[in-house]
Amino acid sequence: xxxxxxxDTKKCVGCSDCVVACQTENDVPIGYCRDWVVESTVGTYPQxxxxxxxxxxxxxxxxxxxxxxxxxxxxYSDGGIVLVTKNKCIGCSACIQSCPYDARFTHPDGYVxxxxxxxxxxxxxxxxxxxxxxxxxCMYFGDLDDPNSPVxxxxxxxxxxxxxxxxxxxxxxxxxx
Amino acid sequence: xxxxxxxxxxxxxxxxxxxxVGGSAVKAAGKTIFSKDQVxxxxxxxxxxxxxxxxxxxxxxxxxxxxxxIKKIIGHPDDPHCNGRLCPRGTGGVGMYNDEDRLKNPLIRxxxxxxxxTFRDATWDEAFEVIAKGMKKIAKEHGPECVALFTxxxxxxxxxxxxxxxxxxxxxxxxxxxxxxxxxxxxxxxxGEGLGSPEPLDIRDTKCLVLIGSHLGENMHNGxxxxxxxxxxxxxxxxxxxxxxSTVAGKSKFWLPIKxxxxxxxxxxxxxxxxxxxxxxxxxxxxxxxxxxQLKAHVINYTPEWAYGITTIKPDVIRKTAKEMFNASPSVxxxxxxxxxxxxDDTQRLRAMAILNxxxxxxxxxxxxxMSDGISIPSFPHPEYPKPTxxxxxxxxxxxxxxxxxxxxxxxDATIPSADRDCxxxxxxxxxxxxxxxxxxxxxxxxxxxxxxxxxxxxxMPMEITGYxxxxxxxxxxxxxxxxxxxxxxxxxxxxxxxxxAEPKYNSKPGWWMAKQLGHKLGLDxxxxxxxxxxxxxxxxxxVGSSLEEMKRIGVKKFKRDEDxxxxxxxxxxxxxxxxxxxxxxxATSFADEGxxxxxxxxxxxxxxxxxxxxNYGRAPMHTFSRTANNPNLTDLMDENVVWVNPKVAKVWELxxxxxxxxxxQDGIVSTFSIKVRxxxxxxxxSVYMVHGFGHADKKLxxxxxxxxxxxxxxxxxxxxxxxxxxxxxxxxxxxxxxxxSKGGLL
Numbered sequence: 040x041x042x043x044x045x046x047d048t049k050k051c052v053g054c055s056d057c058v059v060a061c062q063t064e065n066d067v068p069i070g071y072c073r074d075w076v077v078e079s080t081v082g083t084y085p086q087x088x089x090x091x092x093x094x095x096x097x098x099x100x101x102x103x104x105x106x107x108x109x110x111x112x113x114x115y116s117d118g119g120i121v122l123v124t125k126n127k128c129i130g131c132s133a134c135i136q137s138c139p140y141d142a143r144f145t146h147p148d149g150y151v152x153x154x155x156x157x158x159x160x161x162x163x164x165x166x167x168x169x170x171x172x173x174x175x176x177c178m179y180f181g182d183l184d185d186p187n188s189p190v191x192x193x194x195x196x197x198x199x200x201x202x203x204x205x206x207x208x209x210x211x212x213x214x215x216x
Numbered sequence: 217x218x219x220x221x222x223x224x225x226x227x228x229x230x231x232x233x234x235x236x237v238g239g240s241a242v243k244a245a246g247k248t249i250f251s252k253d254q255v256x257x258x259x260x261x262x263x264x265x266x267x268x269x270x271x272x273x274x275x276x277x278x279x280x281x282x283x284x285x286i287k288k289i290i291g292h293p294d295d296p297h298c299n300g301r302l303c304p305r306g307t308g309g310v311g312m313y314n315d316e317d318r319l320k321n322p323l324i325r326x327x328x329x330x331x332x333x334t335f336r337d338a339t340w341d342e343a344f345e346v347i348a349k350g351m352k353k354i355a356k357e358h359g360p361e362c363v364a365l366f367t368x369x370x371x372x373x374x375x376x377x378x379x380x381x382x383x384x385x386x387x388x389x390x391x392x393x394x395x396x397x398x399x400x401x402x403x404x405x406x407x408g409e410g411l412g413s414p415e416p417l418d419i420r421d422t423k424c425l426v427l428i429g430s431h432l433g434e435n436m437h438n439g440x441x442x443x444x445x446x447x448x449x450x451x452x453x454x455x456x457x458x459x460x461x462s463t464v465a466g467k468s469k470f471w472l473p474i475k476x477x478x479x480x481x482x483x484x485x486x487x488x489x490x491x492x493x494x495x496x497x498x499x500x501x502x503x504x505x506x507x508x509x510q511l512k513a514h515v516i517n518y519t520p521e522w523a524y525g526i527t528t529i530k531p532d533v534i535r536k537t538a539k540e541m542f543n544a545s546p547s548v549x550x551x552x553x554x555x556x557x558x559x560x561d562d563t564q565r566l567r568a569m570a571i572l573n574x575x576x577x578x579x580x581x582x583x584x585x586x587m588s589d590g591i592s593i594p595s596f597p598h599p600e601y602p603k604p605t606x607x608x609x610x611x612x613x614x615x616x617x618x619x620x621x622x623x624x625x626x627x628x629d630a631t632i633p634s635a636d637r638d639c640x641x642x643x644x645x646x647x648x649x650x651x652x653x654x655x656x657x658x659x660x661x662x663x664x665x666x667x668x669x670x671x672x673x674x675x676x677m678p679m680e681i682t683g684y685x686x687x688x689x690x691x692x693x694x695x696x697x698x699x700x701x702x703x704x705x706x707x708x709x710x711x712x713x714x715x716x717x718a719e720p721k722y723n724s725k726p727g728w729w730m731a732k733q734l735g736h737k738l739g740l741d742x743x744x745x746x747x748x749x750x751x752x753x754x755x756x757x758x759x760v761g762s763s764l765e766e767m768k769r770i771g772v773k774k775f776k777r778d779e780d781x782x783x784x785x786x787x788x789x790x791x792x793x794x795x796x797x798x799x800x801x802x803x804a805t806s807f808a809d810e811g812x813x814x815x816x817x818x819x820x821x822x823x824x825x826x827x828x829x830x831x832n833y834g835r836a837p838m839h840t841f842s843r844t845a846n847n848p849n850l851t852d853l854m855d856e857n858v859v860w861v862n863p864k865v866a867k868v869w870e871l872x873x874x875x876x877x878x879x880x881x882q883d884g885i886v887s888t889f890s891i892k893v894r895x896x897x898x899x900x901x902x903s904v905y906m907v908h909g910f911g912h913a914d915k916k917l918x919x920x921x922x923x924x925x926x927x928x929x930x931x932x933x934x935x936x937x938x939x940x941x942x943x944x945x946x947x948x949x950x951x952x953x954x955x956x957x958s959k960g961g962l963l
Contacts, residue, residue: 052433
């Protein structure tokens with residue numbers, strides 16, 4: 040089982056609903072976020088292109104954050120989801136430094152926090168909160184080992200990219216382009 | 217590299233526009249009430265609601281824990297407005313409930329011995345006593361017609377009922393003449409009916425969506441944004457006409473970067489091309505329209521070459537996009553938009569858009585406009601309302617006869633005393649609308665307020681308008697109250713229930729309760745013959761075969777469509793329309809009867825003087841008007857607006873992204889607050905752009921005060937639509953000050 044997500048940049052409007060839904064689902068304190076939206080524009084008026092991406096932890100197969108964690112708090116869980124066991128975390132922030140995607144932050148309670156792919160929902164057969172709420176339905180989630188999962192199906196039919204492939208992290212969040 | 221890299225993430229989480237311009241740093245640690253694990257252990261209770269953060273009114277379930285804390289709101293899967301997915305504002309609606317800056321007690325304006333005016337906390341009874349006394353005095357001295365209601369949102373129904381029982385039917389909403397009014401009048405003049413809300417657009421099945429300045433996706437009209445996404449999946453072509461490279465422009469097959477204020481020229485040339493190339497639905501036009509020959513003659517000279525010189529859109533692009541529409545016909549939508557009060561000839565621009573839809577045969581067709589259906593719920597029995605002898609219309613004899621609703625600006629104008637009228641308005645009840653920001657030309661609004669004997673404001677938050685009130689009534693948020701049953705029309709009729717998920721915080725109360733209490737003080741008990749709203753809702757629901765008990769359980773109820781109304785016209789069907797001719801009027805006889813152009817013409821509008829730029833404004837998907845600017849969850853996404861400036865312009869003024877500037881308009885009005893610059897290629901060199909609703913001056917709004925600048929303040933030039941009285945607001949031009957100017961703004 041390998042959980043993965045695909046985000047359709049052609050449909051995302053950057054509304055940041057994914058950010059609020061994550062905050063209210065996961066009790067992320069206001070002022071912090073586990074997911075966020077990036078917009079990039081290239082060209083000169085009127086020859087322009089924009090790309091809008093809802094970003095989060097990439098739950099990499101080869102996660103530098105897991106490798107560098109001195110206490111084992113950062114670890115792989117079900118389906119390769121990268122989690123932090125908060126009572127093992129000493130808040131050293133080595134993982135924050137090592138993540139090429141800036142996906143982690145220190146929670147005000149002192150431990151490092153990040154996206155969990157909403158494992159608590161996924162275990163119940165639900166989609167992550169960001170995927171479930173998205174008004175443009177631009178996010179696809181599922182098991183890459185299951186050819187019929189929404190994410191497997193969409194990756195078969197669309198062009199995609201990953202972020203910072205040069206970092207060698209083997210990320211599991213794909214961006215449809 | 218330090219861990220403060222998190223700042224960047226926070227900033228990018230602000231979404232569009234803010235990604236490059238800074239924003240608040242990570243705030244101090246918020247109070248964590250529960251950890252995630254704790255939350256999951258709690259049994260969540262769910263209650264039905266429909267959202268009040270914007271007018272789309274999506275139905276959802278509010279989840280609260282055992283201690284009554286509201287935790288999250290999730291869209292109702294059976295609701296056609298949202299299909300189980302709320303937008304960021306709906307998801308963040310919980311912030312409206314949690315906002316510690318909310319109005320907490322009734323307030324009464326008092327004058328101290330030193331002559332200084334202040335608000336004092338009052339009991340509800342005292343507050344109603346002051347209002348009732350004021351209203352009785354106005355009724356006695358001037359007549360009850362001299363009290364008007366301005367309203368936005370659900371509570372307005374109760375206040376409207378109270379006002380009609382009192383003897384006035386001057387009920388206005390800025391959502392008409394400051395927003396969607398022109399399109400309603402244009403549609404009534406063409407198709408014999410307006411569009412309403414949600415608009416009956418069959419976007420999910422369209423093959424071509426044409427947006428004229430509509431920034432769908434930035435305006436988060438939930439169901440439409442969802443369907444646009446479906447349409448993109450289905451390979452629909454989007455044509456976006458906008459001087460700004462909007463979010464949806466970035467998703468469009470064709471983006472037409474039009475010169476601002478020239479849209480009618482483009483629309484007329486499209487009509488010309490469709491007719492001259494025979495690219496229109498002949499059978500539909502022949503069977504269903506009136507005035508084709510007049511229209512053909514009318515547009516004969518409106519060639520793409522003519523339009524090119526005006527709009528800067530190349531003739532081949534005009535032809536290519538016209539062909540794209542025809543190829544998709546009738547599954548094509550020339551989107552009527554929503555906020556369409558731009559240049560004062562807005563009804564005519566919307567007429568041109570209606571005509572395009574008629575030629576393409578999209579009205580009543582799959583992928584075009586569907587025929588909506590809804591359930592009407594009878595009012596709770598009450599005696600007949602008294603018949604007012606005057607209305608706001610008497611202040612404008614012979615004018616705006618085609619306006620189908622009251623003009624908020626008309627009521628405001630008719631409040632400023634005039635020798636020509638036997639009564640100017642003396643009392644305003646303002647429910648859920650921050651008139652200082654919603655009506656253009658703040659100077660005039662303030663002048664009208666000066667002339668009032670009584671100003672009552674009902675709101676959940678302190679807003680600029682509350683500062684001018686004699687009495688402020690704190691309403692509880694939509695999550696803490698019942699409201700009327702939502703009955704909006706859609707593909708299938710549905711109704712939705714809003715019930716409280718928590719007790720009202722502080723000393724706030726629901727609108728229905730306030731209206732009933734005030735009614736009692738005014739001696740109008742016979743109009744409020746019920747103990748509480750549950751009794752009313754249950755009675756009403758039983759009239760349509762449901763009950764309060766059932767609705768609490770299911771939240772949304774679907775009904776079968778009326779069998780006599782099909783979703784789409786049958787092929788080749790000759791249809792009857794509610795116009796004078798019984799046909800779709802390409803030539804609008806109702807306009808001709810009133811002395812207006814029966815077919816739209818292009819008029820050149822003033823252009824910015826040298827050194828000035830046209831002020832364009834719009835929406836951000838995470839905010840609604842000025843009402844969400846203090847919502848803790850939503851300010852976390854975007855806490856200020858920025859002014860978009862083209863790099864060429866920035867070079868001339870030596871402006872850099874993130875730099876603070878003050879804006880001054882053509883009338884010498886300077887923004888009260890500074891605004892940060894966003895240098896971006898996404899805006900034309902002749903205009904600037906900012907999101908509406910920021911630059912709040914009320915210090916009680918701890919997160920919103922002084923954040924960004926207010927576009928409303930800079931809109932002092934109003935281009936009035938002679939047809940329906942709409943206030944065109946896009947004829948304002950601004951220049952930059954890099955240092956704080958000595959003169960202040962209007963807030």
